[in-house]
Amino acid sequence: MCVFRRAHLPERPLLQIICIYIYSYFMGQAMCNPLELIQNAGLRATSPRVAVLSYLAKHSYPVTIKDIKKCVGKRIDLVTLYRMMNDFLRVGLVTRIDLGKGPQFELKSVHEHHHIVCTRCDRIEDFSDETHEKIAQRILKKSGSFSQLTGHSFELYGVCVPCAKRFAHA
Structure with a gap:
């Protein structure tokens, strides 16, 4: 369980996420769960957001919107999914990568890679x-x-x- 709460973290969302990652790394804990990451980033933790972030957390490689839609998208329309990914990008939860076949996304990593x-x-x-x-x-x-x-x-x-x-x- 992630012990950080919003009140203990810097105001800038990316710094919040980095603090959580560093704490988790040094304490030998698993990564905070998607619900807590979303809440700590200042977003509403809706079930579609949690489902999408959980999907990203399970993959150690970048995935496309099409991949996400195929797995968790039955209850999320495409426009909402794109908006959600833009929200995640804005608060620093995910990284967008273009490897020549359209945008792909992965959870933001503390370590540059x-x-x-x-x-x-x-x-x-x-x-x-x-x-x-x-x-x-x-x-x-x-x-x-x-x-x-x-x-x-x-x-x-x-x-x-x-x-x-x-x-x-x-």
Whole structure:
């Protein structure tokens, strides 16, 4: 159970979420449940919101609106689902990723990570490496037009081992 309550957290929603993640990590606890995350972010914890956030929490890879709709969308129309995802983005609960096949979403992670994507089967694997962060900062320093970075995207594409084996025998 997450012991943080809204009164104990910073006013900015993203900082609230980061505090919860850090607390959970260092206390060896499982991630706070979706109901608490939604409430701590200052949103109404409706059953559709809890269902969608629960679905995202169960997946360790980015999912599409179509994936979400297929699983939990029988009681949620498409427009509501898009609005819900925009609300989650606004308060920092989820991250939007575009891997070339439309927007995908995943729960916001405390640890900066990126993705490597199989071009044959669309398998996605997370990775983190501090080198690209240093490169981004170096590029910012060299730029005469920008004073700060507000975000970035870094994805790698390749062929996963199972696909490489499957296509090597074909």
